[in-house]
Amino acid sequence: MVRPIQQLPLQLVNQIAAGEVVERPASVLKELVENSLDAGARSLAVELEQGGKRLIRVRDDGSGIPREQLALALQRHATSKIASLSELEQVASLGFRGEALPSIGAVSRLRLTSRPPEEGHAWCVRTDGDSAPAGPEPAPHPPGTTVEVRDLFFNTPGRRKFLRTDRTEFNHAQEALRRLALGRFDVAFRLQHNGRSVIDLPPAGDxxxxxxxxxxxxxxxxxxxxxxxxxxxxxxxxxxxxxxxxxxxxxxxxxxxxxxxxxxxxxxxxxxxxxxxxxxxxxxxxxxxxxxxxxxxxxxxxxxxxxxxxxxxxxxxxxxxxxxxxxxxxxxxxxxxxxxxxxxxxxxxxxxxxxxxxxxxxxxxxxxxxGAAPATGGPPAGPPPRQHGLGLPLAEARMLYGERQPGQGAGEPPAGPADVAAAGPSGPVADGEAAGVVGTARHGPPLGHALAQVHGVYILAQNDQGLVLVDMHAAHERVVYERMKAQLAADGVASQSLLVPEGLSVAPAEGEQVEQSGDLFRRLGFEVDRVAPDRVLVRAVPALLAQAEPASLVRDVLTDLQAQSRSRRVEEALNHVLSTMACHGSVRANRRLTLPEMDALLRDMEATPNSGQCNHGRPTWTVLDMDALDRLFMRGQ
Structure with a gap:
C-alpha cells in the first residue's frame, strides 16, 4: 500500500538536518566555533569531555545574542548573517544557513547562554532534543556567548554507536580546531580535554x-x-x-x-x-x-x-x-x-x-x-680559486655541460663548468694559495667552493656556514633537464608525421572535442583529423614521443579536455622524455672532475630553478654548518 504524502514532524525534520550537519563531535565543534568567529570573538575557550561525546563547551567574548532572540537562534533557518539573495551571493561569514544550532539541539542536550556587552546580565535557553526551548532565564555570564552541548546523540542511539573511541573523536575535534586556528591568527584559542590543557594559542599580530x-x-x-x-x-x-x-x-x-x-x-x-x-x-x-x-x-x-x-x-x-x-x-x-x-x-x-x-x-x-638556502651572501668578489686539476680535460667538461653565452642571465639555460674555469686567470695556482683563499673567503657563493670529490660520487665544498655535500650526478641531471625544457619552450614542439595514420574510435562528444581543439593539438605537435562522427585519424605526433602509443596519448588528452577543459598529458610526457635524456646525458659516478669544473657545477646549481632536487625528486645537496660539525665531534662539550 502506498503511503499518502504528509508533512514530517518538526523533530524528525531537525534530526534529518542533523544528519547532514552533525557527523561527530568535531562537526559540532566546527559549527560552534565558526558562529563565535562570525560574532566577532577575539578569544575562544573550548572544553571537551570524552572526546566531545559527553561535553562540548565553547565560550567566546563576541557580540552576544539579545534576550528576545535567544529562542529564535534555536529555530531552523534563522540567522543574522544573510537577509537576501544578494547577500547570499556575496557571503563573507563562515556560517549562514541557520541550521547548525537547531540541528545540534535535536540530537543533544543544549544550553545557550549569552550576554551582549551593552546589557547588564545574561540569559540562557535550553533544549533536550525533543522539547521546544523554554523561555529565557537569567544566568551569570560575562559579555559573550557560551554554548554547552551534552550527551551527543543521546536520543538517536543508532547514530551514537557509530562514534569511535574517545581518543579518536578527540583527535578529530583537535584537528577541526587546528584548521580554524590556522584560518584566524588574530583570535586566541584554548582547548581543554578532560580538564587538561591541550592547546593555548595567543593572538598573532605579525x-x-x-x-x-x-x-x-x-x-x-x-x-x-x-x-x-x-x-x-x-x-x-x-x-x-x-x-x-x-x-x-x-x-x-x-x-x-x-x-x-x-x-x-x-x-x-x-x-x-x-x-x-x-x-x-x-x-x-x-x-x-x-x-x-x-x-x-x-x-x-x-x-x-x-x-x-x-x-x-x-x-x-x-x-x-x-x-x-x-x-x-x-x-x-x-x-x-x-x-x-x-x-x-x-x-x-x-x-x-x-x-x-x-x-x-x-x-x-x-x-x-x-631553510631554503645555506647562506645569504652575494656573489663572490672575484673569480673562484683555481687549483691543480684531477685529470679531466676542460674540453671534455665543455662537452658534458655546455657553455654559457656572454651576458646570459640567471633565468636562462645554465652554462657548464668549463666557462667558470676559463673565466679565471690562466696558469697553475699553488695548492697552498688556493686553500688559503677558500679558507678565508667570506660572503662567498651559497654553495661555496669545491674541495674534492668523495668516491667519485659527491662533491665536497666549503661555504661561509660550513660543509656542503653535493650529489654530482643528481645536480647535473637537474641542470641539463632545466636547460632542455628552456630550449623546448623556446623552439616549440617539433612534429613527426606517421608513415601510416593511426585510426582511433571515439565517442561523438570526443569527436566534436577534436574539432574544437584543433589548434591545441597542433601546438602540442599532433595532427588529428575527424573523419567520422565516432572516428579520428592521428597523422602526426611530437617527435620526442615518436616511440609512444599515439592513440593512447590522444585518448588521454581528450579525456582531460572533457573533464577539465585542459590537458597536461603531453607536457608531462615530454618532460618525462627530457628527464630520461638528461639522466642519461649527465655526468656519471666515478667521473673525475677538476676543482674548476666542480666549482662551475656549483655555480650552475645556484642559477638553475628547482636545483634542490633532481628530476626524480631526490635532494641534490645538503649542508652541515659549523654548529652541526662541532656537535658531531663534541667540540666545546
Missing part, C-alpha cells in the same frame, strides 16, 4: 607570531622547511607557506587550503597544487602547504554543501592556472643562490577576518625562504 603558531600546530619541521609566498594577479590573491619538496609526506595530512578564510577541500585546487610540485617531488609523495586564496565573493559559490567544505568557482580555469603558475614559480625560485628575504624583513601579515577581497597589487610576488 608574521613572527604567526610562525610561532605554525610551529605549535604544524611542528617545527614544517616551519624550518617552508617558504612564505605572497602574490596577486587577475583579481586573485595568494599568500601562505609552501613546504619544500624535501619535506614531502607519505600522505596528504599537511595540506591546508583556505578560500576567503574558509577551509575547503577542492579537487580542482588540489590537482593544481599537486601538479605544481610534480616536477620536484619524489614519486608517491605528497606536498605540504598552508595557503590562503582571496577572491571576490561574487566569483565563488560557497552554498554548495551543508558543511561548506566545498565551493564552486565561477572561472575555475583561471583559478587553476593561477594556483599552478604561482606555486610552480615560487618553488622554482628556491635555489641555493636565492636570498632569504626578497621582500625585506618579516613584517605584519593579514591575520584578521578574511574580507574576500583580492590584493590590488597585481603581479606582485614576494618570497621569504626558511
Amino acid at each position: 608574521r613572527e607570531a604567526a610562525e610561532r603558531r605554525l610551529a605549535q600546530l604544524l611542528g617545527e619541521g614544517f616551519l624550518g622547511e617552508c617558504i612564505h609566498v605572497e602574490c596577486a594577479a587577475a583579481g586573485l590573491s595568494l599568500r601562505g607557506w609552501l613546504a619544500l619538496p624535501t619535506f614531502s609526506r607519505s600522505q596528504g595530512d599537511l595540506q591546508y587550503f583556505y578560500v576567503n578564510g574558509r577551509m575547503i577541500r577542492d579537487r580542482m585546487a588540489g590537482h593544481a597544487l599537486r601538479r605544481a610540485y610534480a616536477d620536484v617531488l619524489y614519486r608517491d609523495r605528497y606536498p605540504a602547504y598552508l595557503l590562503y586564496l582571496d577572491i571576490d565573493p561574487d566569483r565563488v559559490d560557497v552554498n554548495v554543501h551543508p558543511t561548506k567544505h566545498e565551493v564552486r568557482f565561477r572561472d575555475s580555469r583561471l583559478v587553476y592556472d593561477f594556483l599552478f603558475r604561482q606555486v610552480r614559480e615560487a618553488l622554482a625560485q628556491v635555489t641555493p643562490g636565492a636570498p632569504e628575504g626578497v621582500a625585506g624583513s618579516p613584517g605584519p601579515v593579514d591575520t584578521g577576518p578574511p574580507p574576500g577581497q583580492a590584493d590590488a597589487r597585481a603581479g606582485h610576488q614576494a618570497l621569504v625562504g626558511r
